[in-house]
Amino acid sequence: MTFAFPSLLWIGLPLLAGVVAIHLLNLRRQKPIKWAAMDFLLESERVNKAWINLRQWLLLAARLLVIALAVFALAKPALKKFTLSALADSRVRHVVVLDDSYSMSDEGAGTAAWGDAVAAVDRVVGFAAERPGHEVSLIRSSAVGDPELVAGDDDQGKTRLRTLLSASRPSQLAAPLTPAIQAAHELCEGAPTGARTIAYLVTDGRRREIEPLSETVAAVESLQQSGAEVRWVSCVASHNPNLTLTDLSPLPGPGAAGVEVRMQVTVANNGSAPTTDALVQITRDGSASPAVEIGRIEPGKQATRQFSVLFREPGPHRVTARLEADAISADNARYSVLPLVTERKVLLVDGSPKGRESAPYAAALRPNAKLNTGWAPERVSPRELSPAADFDKYMAVFLLDLETLPDGVAESLWDYVRRGGGLFIAAGENADPNYYNAQLLNSRPQGAANRALPLRLERQVRPPRAEGGDMRGSDHPLFNVFSGDRDSFLGLVSINYLQSVSPFDENLATRVLARHSSGAPLVIEHSAGEGRCVVMLTTVGQKPRRDESWSNLSTLPVFPVLALELAAYLGEPAIAPHGLTVGAAWKDAVREGASAPVRISRLERGSAAPIADAPAGELASLPHPGEAGFYKVELLGADPASDRWFAVNVDPAEGDLRLAAPNELKDALARIGVPVETAVALSASAGDDGPSPLPPLLAMVALGLLLGEQVLGVSASYHQTPSGRAAR
Template sequence: MQLLAPMMLLGATAVTVPIALHFFYRARYKPLPWAPMKFLKEAIEQTSRRLKFQEWVLLALRCLALVLLALAIARPGRESASPSGNETIDAVFVFDTSYSMAARDGERTRIERAKEAALAVLETLPNKSSVQVYSCADRAHLLGPVSRYNRDQAKQVIQGVEVTSLATDFLPGLTDALTAAESGTAPAKEIYVFSDLQQTGFTRQQGAVRAKCEEIKARANLVFIRCGNPERKVSNVSITDVKLIAAIPHTRTRVPFVVTVRNTGREPIRGVKVSLELDGKAVERDVVQIEHIDAGANAEVTLTGSLDEAGARLLAVFVDGDGLEGDNVLYKIVGVRDKVRVLLVAHPFAGQPATDAGDWFARKALVPFDADRDRDKIEKYFIETESVLPQEVSPDKLAGKDIVYLLNAAARTDDPLSGLPPAFVTKLAEFVRAGGGLVIGCGDLVQADAYNRVFGGAGLLPFPLARGTWEATDSAPFVPAAESIDATSVLGQVKPYTDWLRRATLTRVLKLDEAAPNGGRVLMRTTDGKPLVASRVVGEGEVIFFATSLDETWGRMMSDGQLAVPMTTYLVAHLTGRKVPGGTRTAGDTLTWAPPVTAPGFELVKPRPRGAKPGDKVRPRVKLPEPKAEVGQKLTVSTADALVAGEYAIVPVGAPETDGITFAVNPDLRETENLDAITDSELEKLLGFRPAIITAGAGTETAVRERRTRGEWTHWFLLGLLFLLIGEAAWAWSCGKAW
């Protein structure tokens, strides 16, 4: 039993007062001889035993009343943290480091409140107790201290806790916390979770979280420290997307970027400003203010930026004016090119010279100029094409190319003089896996069996080809269905392109075997549901397969310039974007690089602060573990230490950033899908029991001390005292006794 006010037990010495009165009262009697008393002696002797018994009962009741009063004032209770009587505790602190913890409630952020509360809880731990500190978002990480019994180290660790760009999930932190607590030697275990108690942290893996909390309840004391105001609704705008519409990024151009922002809060927000940076340089002319966004609504703004240098450029979009900074930025690696080089492999039209091959429509869509009038423009244009016949193409033609078009190109059969050479097909598969793009258009020379054997065997078909084609008439042709386009695909759902699609007419469509799983997906269908365009990701590259011809032999899809040019632009922008080294990732993703040369070691270059100049040497570096390669596989370097949004690079030790690979890491937007905090009653319902929940603030230390006793017994002692006094009064009245 624990006494919160043990000095009050001194009041129990008042029990001597009724004892003294009892014996003093007896001492006042003096024997006096009196003759009539002889007649009363017999009656007195008969009742003396009853009188003594009544007096002893009254004495006991009065003494017990004073003892109960003293105990009640001393505030007795049972020490729940030390059931065996040992005062030491193994404590584990779990900090929610998701970026909602950076929201402000008043003058301080929630993570600052969490640190203050943790230091207060640390002061309540008995001597020789241990403490371990974990960070937790969607993964848990032990922060320290080096010695679990060193409180000074623990204070330093707590003060150094920082938020990440990850989303909330309490399960990893609770799991590791229980394991850490049970690794200690003290019989009492306490786990403290410092968080704004965001709903999604409990509901993302609701069943597993409930089971883990029940397990912790059976083995330790689980206490949630609420570090935010559940009544406060955070105003927040997230940047959900930034893309180039119908534009292929190349040098010496000013490119429009369409930015999509979403109000994830519960109330409308006004006056949000959107700005753009390219390689750390702000584009001041294109700061746009959004006057009003309703709750749950999206808004789009267009910003433009000049692309001056070729290579991987870092695009950053920022918003200002909401209550949470964690998702106020979106990064994207944009591959800027001086030239885009395309190889066109096509048979000539029947009875026509090779110069009039079946790639004419594709070339016109790629380079939309007249060959005679605009020769100077063609030579200066950023897209270069090279045409070659299928039977004459060689593997060295792929050198320096970005995209390959196979237009009605026959796969080689038994005739060594027909179709694509096997060596070229083998090199083409390597080209795609390395990040190249491949576009396949059909025609009369595309035979299902040969294509399945040659290209299917090389892993370059989204679906196996079925024998035969679907036929239509000029009066009732097949028509592409714009509504069938996968919204996340390369083709997009952008007007007026989708309106132009309805003008295309097709007379033949090759059959695809959709029932055979091959890693592909259909991007667009005809209005009667036939698969028209399919794709398959192969390594770092992608294959786009048209089940119709890309000339006029099977329809009029490519002969309409208003349709052919934007569709080709989408394809080229998408396929060249896949070849950008590094790329865009989400916080917590694993960054992987296959370096072209070996090095004694590699480093992860972390983000520079916003506003720093690109040349500033402010980016910290972390040595990465030695890379390993499986037998027959390339050497790869990997790290999962990209927890904060920004620009990262993997480079050889000591090498400049340009010698490695660059990654853009964005916040995990799952964090702001629902910013509501869970209430005490909701948490009780979700877990199946009422956990201890303490609000961070000035009374945290006192609240923790009181919670450490599993309910004081003071009210029971006072209730017992009340009944005792009532019983004593009734007994005294019946006996004719009083104080």
């Protein structure tokens, strides 16, 4: 127990001696009374003497308690469940788990999460620094494997730790709390024999970090079982509104210089109220572009808007999106790198007579030499291919109504797909089912158990005609061309012939994108490795007699758009922007086993500043990117053309500042005996549990005793009755 005004005890408690003196003097006060029946009075006093003495002692005790309680109430006593000062003479290991994920940078209305957390930790370190028997271990959630440990007699270490705390800032990681708690468990188990261990979990307690709550509570309970007293220190009391940029990426396209690049930006509203005035500022290679107006976003929802950028020169180009300042700054910026080229090549392998099938695709991809669409179609016949062909220089390969391929080419094509290439197969009248089923669709890489594409061609069929068109599309991006104002063109599609296939199971790797009106599969997608394959069971080339053509797709006004979307979709994996999340390993972005040393540089003020080097083949030694921004990876001594730029972004999920339901966390921790206190309380009052209820309680008890003293005083004949006679 402690007192807010302990000096009052030294002043008030001596007054109790005065109460005793006054009481004794009153007992000596006598008043002579003449009474005839004196013998009867003396006998009555002898019989009731014990009761009279008891009333006198009770009266004295009541008066003493009234004075004592009044003094104690004025001194404002307080009971503390936990105080640092109570540990002054103990041997203690303090293990501090500090949540430094970027949600801790919350500076919304009335919130200073990081400042409160650092102040609380600094108090623990400062207290331990004054006592030789105390040790401090600091575990940051962003660096679980690198705890700061300061021994009891290491005064310089404690000073250094406090200096680091004062200069530290939250990381840009979405660092989970559970691994840090598990690391604290190991430190607590390794505490010196006989030492008291206290673990402080200093966090903002966001819902995404502690849910599922049962796992978090289990980790805390395990920490208790290591012998530690656990304190949950909360740094945030309310959910502040926050907007987060969750995506900035290019839409599928050629990615060529001189051609507009369509991009999309997505903003999430992590607040509890709608937002109506979100505005995203766009910069291209450091130069401002028109802002993108997002409009209204409901709570917990996202809004996506599209915009265009244009770069005249090939090479890597940088696009940055920024929101206005709000509770969290780390998630207000998003970065994207566009590796543009002069043009993207598409290989059209045509097996039809006179190039009938490739002509419509070539015309759609590049109508004339003067019009820069970013595409460069190249038309060849099947016999011009060889297994040694360099397919990687093509963004996509179209196999159009061919009968067969030279030996080994099918295997080379599927290897190309698995490396991220795009393959389109149009099976028409020239398709040989035996070759397709045995080679093209059944190609197996060495050691693989499954065939390339789980399809088997059966035969050519003439499906029945249907009103409203012969094709039924889906919500796949390829068929956006038939949505909106162009929806009427779907009813104009005519399919005269198609290749039927044996029944197959659809799954995540193989699915039907479009069907004939009869229900037969018409367009099928298959994922293989990092690439994509799309199979169309009809063709688009036109014969002199229209009813002899397999379809009329190439005659529709939307066909050029469909062909462009198809090429872009197939090539998307190969030209996807190079991106990483803060904290990811560089080995995920750089070719493992590179034959040259690697240098990582970060773009700062318009120039690349080197931050780390790694010897050849030792990518694991490179530090993970700790901040969002633009980074360059270069192979030292290699052709500068091999340098690659990467956009590193924060994990947008950390921008969700929702807290657990009121009292949900507190009740769950209370069931295992772990108190929840605020960082402000720990830093300012060393663990007081709020205003003490003792002073008002003592005052009420003193008032009750005072009333009891009056009753006893009357019964003990120290007060006069209304008639003027002493009470008996």
